Amino acid sequence: LLWETMILPIIRGNKLDGYVLGTKLCPPEFLPRTTPGSTVKIPNPEYEEWLSNDQLLLGWLYSTMSSDIASQLMQKATSKELWDGAKELSGAQTRSRIVYYKAELQKTKKGGMKMEEYLTTMKAIADNLAMAGNPIPLPDLIVQILSGLDAEYTPIVTLLTDKISVSWIELQTNLLTYESRLEQLHTYQTDGIQANHASAHFATSSTTNRPFTSTNGRGQNRYYNGRGARGRSRGRGGRSSVSSSSSFCSRRIVSASCHLFYKSTTLFHNLGMCPQIMKCRYNWSYIKF
Known part of the structure; x- marks a missing residue:
């Protein structure tokens, strides 16, 4: 043809x-x-x-x-x-080409492709069908393209599906813009998680050399953890005050970590995604933004 x-x-x-x-x-x-x-x-x-x-x-x-x-x-x-x-x-x-290209149109999904590549692939299949004498109407092509998107595109799919008519240029613009926005959100999430891990690591490291102190009315014992140790003792018995390495984090570290993560995920408005905040959410006096 x-x-x-x-x-x-x-x-x-x-x-x-x-x-x-x-x-x-x-x-x-x-x-x-x-x-x-x-x-x-x-x-x-x-x-x-x-x-x-x-x-x-x-x-x-x-x-x-x-x-x-x-x-x-x-x-x-x-x-x-x-x-x-x-x-x-x-x-x-x-x-035979019509049968082949119709099958390709049905099974092609975005998957790991960039949005521009996905749209170009689907348009090329539609053009091949047209050259074979079996053109696909634009509304049907748009429906097929939207059905091949992942679940994270559901909001824009719903928006475009509700419209009475969508041009090819409008479809491209909306999908490419939405993909760019998703990439920004993923970047914010990744940066926040990395900052979280760094703060948690610093908090854990700072507790390894914390002192153990024991005091009473008559004397005082002091021991230091780490590679070496030094001590001083007087008397016996009494009460002890322990700063354990199993502590979650200091007030300062929690505040800094949660604040940094909050800044990086402002777009989501979802503080519950921060592990430190989830652990501290019932003691807000520890968190000062």
Whole structure:
């Protein structure tokens, strides 16, 4: 079909379309001439002109075909025979292409593709269907594109589906903008989580060298953890005050960590995503923004 679409305008421009479409029939090769007592045949000049034009057109049509196609259409005597044979051959191939491209349109999903690549792929499939003589209406193409998006695109899918009509440019603009927004949100989340881990690591490291103190009325014992140790003792018994390494974090660390994460996720307005805040949410006196 694509070959026919490209070739036919050129043939018409040269006023030769009647040869391939069958409207300019082949005239008789000879004309009768009657003489007294006999009838003879003489060459028909119109036939010679027709044959010359037809053979030139036949050779030109062969030159426009690939060797694989031309080899299947050998032994065609006229341009119309070649034209009809090419249409019949392309018809069988076209039907198989239509089935193939329809299946591709159904199974193609965005997945890991960028939005621009996904839209280009779907548009190319639709264009191939159109060239095969089976164009898909734009609303149907848009529905197929939206159905191939992931769940995170549900808000924009709902918005576009509710519209009465959507142009191709409008579809591209909305989907590309939404993808860009999602990428920004993912970046904010990633930065917040990294800051969270860094703060938690610092809090854990700072507790490894915390002192253990024991005091009573008569004396005091002090020990330090770490690579080395030093101590001082007087008396015995009494009460102890322990700053354990299992403590979650100091007030200052919690405040800094949660504040940093809150800033990086302002767009979400979801403080519950911060692990430190989840642990401290019932003791807000520890968190000072």
